Amino acid sequence: MKYFALLRAGLLRRKGRTLLTLLSIVAAFVLFGFLDGVRTVFQHGADNAAVDRLVIGSRLSLIQPLPLAHKARIEQVDGVVEVAYSNWFGGIYQDRKNFFPNIAISPEYFDLYPELVIPEDQKKAFLATRTAAIAGRKLAERFGWKTGDRIPLQATIWPHKTLGNTWTFDLVGIMHGTDEDDQRFTNELVFRYDYFDEGRTTGQGTAGWYVVKISDPARAAQIASAIDALFRNSDAETKTQSEKEFNLSFAKQFGDIGLIVSAIMGAVFFTLLLLTGNTMSQGVRERIPELAVLKTLGFPDRLVMGLVLAEALLLLTGGGVLGLALAAAGLPAASRHFGGQIPPLAVSGESWIVGVAIMLLLGLFVGLPPAWRAHRLSIVDALAGH
Amino acid sequence: MVRLAGVKKNYQRGRQTVEVLHGIDLDIASGEFVALMGPSGSGKTTLLNLIGGLDTPTAGTIEVAGRRLERLTSAALAGWRAANIGFVFQFYNLLPVLPAWRNVELPLLLTSLSAATRRRNALIALELVGLAARAEHRPRELSGGEEQRVAIARALVSDPKLLVCDEPTGDLDRHTAEEVLGLLQTLNREHGKTIVMVTHDPKAADYAGRRVMLDKGTLVAAGA
Numbered sequence: 155m156k157y158f159a160l161l162r163a164g165l166l167r168r169k170g171r172t173l174l175t176l177l178s179i180v181a182a183f184v185l186f187g188f189l190d191g192v193r194t195v196f197q198h199g200a201d202n203a204a205v206d207r208l209v210i211g212s213r214l215s216l217i218q219p220l221p222l223a224h225k226a227r228i229e230q231v232d233g234v235v236e237v238a239y240s241n242w243f244g245g246i247y248q249d250r251k252n253f254f255p256n257i258a259i260s261p262e263y264f265d266l267y268p269e270l271v272i273p274e275d276q277k278k279a280f281l282a283t284r285t286a287a288i289a290g291r292k293l294a295e296r297f298g299w300k301t302g303d304r305i306p307l308q309a310t311i312w313p314h315k316t317l318g319n320t321w322t323f324d325l326v327g328i329m330h331g332t333d334e335d336d337q338r339f340t341n342e343l344v345f346r347y348d349y350f351d352e353g354r355t356t357g358q359g360t361a362g363w364y365v366v367k368i369s370d371p372a373r374a375a376q377i378a379s380a381i382d383a384l385f386r387n388s389d390a391e392t393k394t395q396s397e398k399e400f401n402l403s404f405a406k407q408f409g410d411i412g413l414i415v416s417a418i419m420g421a422v423f424f425t426l427l428l429l430t431g432n433t434m435s436q437g438v439r440e441r442i443p444e445l446a447v448l449k450t451l452g453f454p455d456r457l458v459m460g461l462v463l464a465e466a467l468l469l470l471t472g473g474g475v476l477g478l479a480l481a482a483a484g485l486p487a488a489s490r491h492f493g494g495q496i497p498p499l500a501v502s503g504e505s506w507i508v509g510v511a512i513m514l515l516l517g518l519f520v521g522l523p524p525a526w527r528a529h530r531l532s533i534v535d536a537l538a539g540h
Numbered sequence: 541m542v543r544l545a546g547v548k549k550n551y552q553r554g555r556q557t558v559e560v561l562h563g564i565d566l567d568i569a570s571g572e573f574v575a576l577m578g579p580s581g582s583g584k585t586t587l588l589n590l591i592g593g594l595d596t597p598t599a600g601t602i603e604v605a606g607r608r609l610e611r612l613t614s615a616a617l618a619g620w621r622a623a624n625i626g627f628v629f630q631f632y633n634l635l636p637v638l639p640a641w642r643n644v645e646l647p648l649l650l651t652s653l654s655a656a657t658r659r660r661n662a663l664i665a666l667e668l669v670g671l672a673a674r675a676e677h678r679p680r681e682l683s684g685g686e687e688q689r690v691a692i693a694r695a696l697v698s699d700p701k702l703l704v705c706d707e708p709t710g711d712l713d714r715h716t717a718e719e720v721l722g723l724l725q726t727l728n729r730e731h732g733k734t735i736v737m738v739t740h741d742p743k744a745a746d747y748a749g750r751r752v753m754l755d756k757g758t759l760v761a762a763g764a
Contacts, residue, residue, distance in 0.1 A: 156649055156655065156658075157649060159638065159642055160635075160638075160646075160649070162637075163635055163637040163638050163642075166637050167636070167637050443633060444633070444635055447629075447633040447635075448646070449618065450592075450594060450621065450627050451621070451622065451627065451646055451647045451650075451694075452618050452619060452620075452621040452622020452623070452647060452650050453618065453622075453649075453650065454614075454615050454618045454619070455614060455615070455618070456615075533589075533594045533595075534589050534594055534595050537594075537629070537633075538585075
């Protein structure tokens, strides 16, 4: 810490230039915080996936339905414990901007997701009421729903045979995940598959996807192959994936978020590298006589080198931490702007770790060349102005 | 204090090797104030750099304060300079964004002294040169003479045995130069500092106890 005044002096020698460089670093890391927050949200579903569940969809496309008749055959596959099925409903509550996932589920759904928490009496009510629906806790809080309410949803894909576009559900329960922040359960609405299947005008006897509980996660690949083999060359071929793979491919419908974020941030950090590198080199070039004086006074070459390197690291980490802190402060507001269509955005611990690692790496890249130059600086030449 | 024997110094200028000093023999006793004089290009600053341990000789031996400098590594030489030598330059070479006392404190950063002791010693050094009241001023807020006095305080703060001054009055008007030279003389007479000063100015050399003349890299005369 005794050298802090020297570091500060180096950085404040050209206040305007340092401030502009600092602002560019802050801006870059604000952007990183926001984009990585989005990436993390899309990754989150995959990270929460269970290893003992497989998801079966059509080999052709996620939106291609599979016959309900597949269920009985899947249940026969060695290693399969239980099978549930679901269908995306895509209904709208009052306004399109009120987006949330709403899904028709088979009764086995609750058995396959033990991490889903719902009071037993509410589960019984769900199984006993054909028009029953269960809402996630955050979703219910968002719209002020309580059990006993009737929830109307406007169909966008599946009109009702007699009710037209408006489907009505009776809210019998509120659910959440064992992990309170697990967005899969707290932000969605589920209702009974039989009510959905009988009411819709087309597509009866099909399911959007199956979820399979398996006895041994180590045999997941083998069981997936066995399931797909059952339906090979049929009208409805299947593609069986681990839940994690399925969630990732579902998220990739929006684009490869990780790749997009990496590409943007790669360009941003590369520009930052050039900008900050130029600033540091220029700063050291201007201070060569001062560095020579330090060496004259007895500062060893390594110490002078360390001081220049520390300046670069201080600039990068100072700006970077400030940028990430601003992103962390701004992300909740950005989340509110999305109206709950995506889970709450935040700068995760992982983002902080990656961010700080990038700061240090950039600091080293930026600081090493001028630091090495300072190390090799000849006092006599520098004092003579050569 | 200083003993040079057969000191030669060559520089490489492109493909040419230029011998700047041609076998200098010189003794400076402890407590002496020596003015190193000579025309431009005579090798004064080169000789001063060798005595101050900023450069190493091509041939010959340099013993200062009991150490053979040509035998020291770059790192050892840096440590030796910090402990034994105070430097004063023509253009002061203060760090512009640091206040006067922080500039004076710089050599003490290499010691194990506490922050409070470093500050106290820096202020004492500033008081010695008559600038205690300007401790918080930055170099641009000081006159040339005051800047040079801050530089002298910086040279003194670690209590070195030898002060090495390169044209310390070269950038000052006559009156201010005399003040600075008077200060150096006081340091020599009252505090026993050995001083080697490069100067063009015969009036400045009058403050020294002995003059050493260099011409074309050779010692041509030495006397009081």
